[in-house]
Amino acid sequence: MVFVHVYILNVMALLLYVYYTSESAHSPTDSGALPPSGQGAAPPQGQHLSPPAPSPEPVSKQQHDTVLGRLRRLEGIKVGHRQKVDLVPNKIHYLKTLSLKPLLFEIANFLSEEECKLVIHLAKLKGLQESQIMPSDIQQEAIDEMDISKEEIFNLLDYNQDGQLQMKEVLTHTRFGDGVWITPENIREIYTGLEADPDGNGLLSLEEFKQLNTNAFQTYLRQRGVQKTELVRNSKHTWLYQGEGAHQILRAIRRRVIRLTQLPPEIVEHSEPLQVVKYDQGGHYHAHHDSGPIYAETSCFHTKLVANGSTPLETSCRYVTVLFYLNNVSGGGETAFPVADNRTYDELSLIQNDVDLRDTRRNCDQANLLVKPLQGTALFWYNYLSDGEGWVGEQDEYSLHGGCVVTKGTKWIANNWINIDPDVQRQIQFQQAVSKYTHEEAPAEWAVDNIYKDLHVEL
């Protein structure tokens, strides 16, 4: 099999990833139709694993110079640096550098109080849905079809190759997409409940591992029941269309984002619509990446219609995130960047003993950077590095971030993502396809934003 390393890692994602199911909530999302490796399904970067294949063929950088131009990328200079930006007439905004890894800025008063209120109002009118993605039969079927031995899986999980699975090795592999957030206590509970670890040493030997069914974790937690606070994300959200004909405030926000990011307007215009998120008291979103790593086999959700053939990995290709705080939060609700400007990044180091730095219910105080929500403030960061030639490069792992638990009141935020395919040719083809149809009111599915016009869809 060509994509064997990616494939096997995805199998593991499926095996160990425990899904949350609830009788009441059937989420009409299209995410269930994704291959097992949707957004956030980052194959872990174990040292003994073969590194991700580099880009398949060198993409010609000539064409995009003429069609889309090189992508502007702002400069951070240094943490604390302030630069003026020209966003709206007769008003001065400052871009303050919060970190260089990821390249992250804060802009105070990006939105006015009235604009924040209106966005919240429109979101309420549209109606919000639970953010947690529900499991799907497709994923379960995919597990059943996989022909991979327990030994193989065990070996992949066993990073340090000591013949035993430490808690950390299991935990690291339970972080794929949305579902139940697995804590060390959960693992112990499951081990006890399933008598998976008879000698009680907290380690799984190959023999012990072999006794477990492929979906043992999943089945166990489903039977004992799962609360909302145990999910990866505990929030509600909706999408607001920002394209032509949208509410003038939403159009104004989009134009301001174009000025802020200095990215080609045609790219921003065909990116995802505005996502509005509401966290009630007790709400959170554990730390994650907004968009996954890019392998040779990865394609983007937004360009897959123009790309031929299917690929085993898909991600949202969100080059940029612009996050808006829509209200002042009475307690908690900070945005945590656990590894911002850390000297090094090592996925396994995110979990030390029982402290998981990605856990935003417990460990926000240990994050390298915490941003307090303030109405009207925007955060802006890059989820990918530059490729050095003016286009999208590798994922910036330091962009890991999450929403800390709201201890008092409600938290409202909105997100604008700018989707750019790291494969220049595919992005160009996408733009051409979109512009061809723009004035014909024809196949709406070409424009990402249009897909959301009437739907509640989770990417």
Ligand SMILES: *[C@@H]1O[C@H](CO)[C@@H](O)[C@H](O)[C@H]1NC(C)=O
């Ligand atoms: C996809 O296939 C069509 C027709 O076969 C071709 O014209 C187009 O260039 C292909 N696109 C890519 C990205 O390979």
Ligand SMILES: *[C@@H]1O[C@H](CO)[C@@H](O)[C@H](O)[C@H]1NC(C)=O
């Ligand atoms: C939010 O907090 C800021 C800073 O404390 C304050 O200036 C602003 O008036 C507050 N906004 C509202 C709507 O309370």
Ligand SMILES: *[C@@H]1O[C@H](CO)[C@@H](O)[C@H](O)[C@H]1NC(C)=O
């Ligand atoms: C942060 O940097 C320190 C110093 O290089 C390193 O020891 C630690 O593992 C890093 N943390 C993560 C999560 O990579």
